[in-house]
Amino acid sequence: MVNLIWLLMLVTGIIVSALNGHIENVTVSAMKAAELGVEVAIELIGVMSLWLGLMRLAEEAGFVKGIARLFGPAIRHLFPSLKPDSPALGAIIMNLSANILGLGNAATPFGLKAMQELQKENPTPDVASPAMITFLALNTSCITLIPATIIGVRLKANSANPTEIIGTTIVATGCAMSVAIIVDYLIRHRRKK
C-alpha cells in the first residue's frame, strides 16, 4: 500500500505538472524536497542526540523502568505482548506525554527510541509487530492539549478567541484515538483466534 501511494503521488504530480505546462516544477520540487530531507534529518540529529542522551541518564538511574511501572498498568493491557517492565513501555509513555504536552521535537526521539525497544521484542524483524502498530495508532491520533502552532496562526489572523478551538480539537482527537484503539484491539483479537 505504501509503495502504491508513493508511486501514485509521484506520477500524479508529474502528469499534472506536464498538463499545466510547468514540467520544470517537477525538477525543482524534487531537488528541493531532497535537500529538505537532509535538513530535517540534521536538525533531528541535534534534538534526538539531546533527548536520547537524557533518556540514557534516566534509564541508568532506573527512572524509565520506574515510569513504566508507575503508568504501565494504564496502558499495559494495550500492549499484552510486552513484558511488564519492558523498557519500551517507558519510552512509549514518554513519547505520548510529550505529544500530549505538544512538545513535538521531544516526542520524535522518544518515539524512535520506543520503536527500537519494540523491535528488540519483535520475533519477525522486517514485519511490524502488533505492539508497534498499537503504538503508532496511539502516536498518530494522540491528543494535544494545547495546539500551540495553530493558536499562533489564529492569533496572527486576528481571531476574536484564538483558543476556542481547544475543546473541539480534544473531542475530535479523543474520538479518533478511541476508534483507533478499539479497532486495533478487535483486529488483534480476531487474528489471535
Added chain:
Amino acid sequence: MRIIAEISRWAIPLLLLLIPVLAYLRNVPVYESFVAGAEEGFKTGVRILPFLIGMLVSIGVFVDSGALDIVSHWLQPLFGFLGFDSNFAAIIPLAIMRPLSGSGALGVATQLINQYGPDSFIGRLASTLQGSTDTTFFVLTVYFGSVGIKKYRYALKLGLLADLIGLIVSVWIVSKTFY
C-alpha cells in the same frame, strides 16, 4: 487552560534539571552516559534519512504540481454524497494534506484561516483538524524505516481510519459547538 500552558512551558527545563541531578545522586556517571546516549541520535538520524528523502520527494512533487486542487475538485461530489454541506468542500485539501506532510498541512491551514477568517466555519474547522491528527503517513514511514520494518500490515489502514474519524468528528463538533 493556563495551567496546561504553564506545564508545557516548564516541562523541558524541569526534565533537563531533574534527570541529570537525580541520576548523579544515583551514582550514574552523568556526562559519560549522556554522551553514550547521544551517540544513538546520530545513528538514528542517518538511518531515517533515506526514508525522509523518499517521502518528501514524492510528497513535494505531488503538492507543488497543484494536483491537490484537482483531487479536491474530484472529491467534492463525494463530500456532498456523504451529506456534508458543499461549503465544507474548502476543507478537502487540508484533509488530504494532513496525513502526508506536517509543514504542508500547516501551510494549507494557515491559508484557509487567512482566506476565510479564523472565526469562520472553515477557519474553525481547519484549526480543529490541524490540531487533531498527526502526519500519519509520514510518521509511519519514518518510524518503521528507522528500525528496518518493511511490512506494515494493517498499520497504515488503522492510522488513516483514525484520520478519517478525526475529520468527520471535527466537522460534526465544530458545527455543533459554534452553530
